[in-house]
Amino acid sequence: MLETSARLLRLLSLLQTPRDWTGDDLATRLDVTPRTIRNDVERLRRLGYPVHATRGPAGGYRLGAGSSLPPLLLDDEEAVAVTVGLRTAAGGSLAGVEESSLSALAKLEQVLPPRLRRRVAALGEYTVTSAATPGPRVAPDLLTLLAGVCRDRERLRFDYRTHGDDASRRDVEPYRLVNRGRRWYLIAWDTDREDWRTFRVDRMTPRVPTGPRFTPRPLPEEDLAAYVGRGVREAREPFTARVTVYAPAGTVVQRLGYWGRPETVEPLDGESCRVTFGADSPGSMARWLAVLDADFDASDSPELAAAVREQAARYARAANPGSA
Missing domain, CATH: 1.10.10.10 (Winged helix-like DNA-binding domain superfamily/Winged helix DNA-binding domain)
Structure with a gap:
């Protein structure tokens, strides 16, 4: 006993x-x-x-939950997971949590048994972290506010600045928060535009108090992470064009890397395919087409065809600088 x-x-x-x-x-x-x-x-x-x-x-x-936080008991895997999570939070996309994360990390590592301390130390020693990509940071209290209105089905008013620095005031029905790397997004129904919108949280300045409760609507689609990702790509790639590439679809997907998303490559036969590209301009798309290392037909898009001719002329001058 x-x-x-x-x-x-x-x-x-x-x-x-x-x-x-x-x-x-x-x-x-x-x-x-x-x-x-x-x-x-x-x-x-x-x-x-x-x-x-x-x-x-x-x-x-x-x-249950009480008025204060009592000590918690963690098993081995939970302790390792929390320790790694605290280390990540100390340099993540949330502003104002570095000091509290380091404080909690120090307390936890102090009481870790030697076997777990060695595991955590090995993770730190043999894991290479690239330099943090510069990006916006979000205050935890803002995320808490947004999560609360999503949970309680309360309308939210906020000031918003677009990528082009245009200011507007929005009145929305908030539904979900989505995290993509260092950025946070709010999926909401815009009551003025009567449509679904995705907002960058770091560009939002909420107005309080929050609004009345609303009746929830069906979400725009089941996979909200994919929904936000597609919206981000469309905003970043306003120019699109379809190009016939004279190479097998599988080969094109491998060569495209990030651009080779399965939904953008349509096989035509064993030796050709049709690719739908997105880019910020025809010129940047023309430059990226060189990575295909295959013949292609861009005549369906006059803007892209003009950019390809300009790029071809530049390469020709580079190959023979003395030519007229």
Whole structure:
């Protein structure tokens, strides 16, 4: 039989599992009587752990939320995951959390057993992190506000600045937050434009108080991460064109890399395919077409064809600088 202090820690570990435990289940796990479980639950409550109990055949014990945060028990994998997460948060896209992340990290690493400390140290020693890509940072309280209005179905008013630095005021029904790398996006129904919109969170300045509650609508699509990614690409690539490439579709996908998204390459036969490109201008698309290392037909787009001719003339001059 476990000593009282060890048994309380074991009981607390079981209660932190998100499920209801009957007294008999806990007594069997800890090899004690149900009466001992009831006494131990009272001890945990006096220590500040909000253990809820329900009566009846379907009742049991569950650890709930209280007015203050009591100590938590983590297993080995959870401790490693939290440690790595804190290290990442110390240099991530959230502003104002570096100091608190480092403080929590120091406390956690101080009590890690040697076997876990070695695992975490190995992750740090043998993992190479590239220099952080410059990008906007978002205050945690702004994300908390947005998550709250999404949860509570409350309309939100905010000032917004577009990529072109145009200012506007928006009134929306917020639905989801999406994180892509160092950027956060809000998916919302714009009540003035009567359409779905995606907003960069770092360009938003909310106006409080929030608005009235709204009735939720069906989301624009199930995969919201793909929905945001497609919108970001369309905003970044306003010019599109379809090009026939005289090479197998699989070869083109390999050579395109990032651009070779499966939905943009349509096989025509075993030796050719049609590719839909997106770029910020015809000139940049013409330059990227060189990576295909294959013949292609850009005549369907007059703007792209003109940019290809200009690029070809530049290459011709580079090959024979003395020509007229």
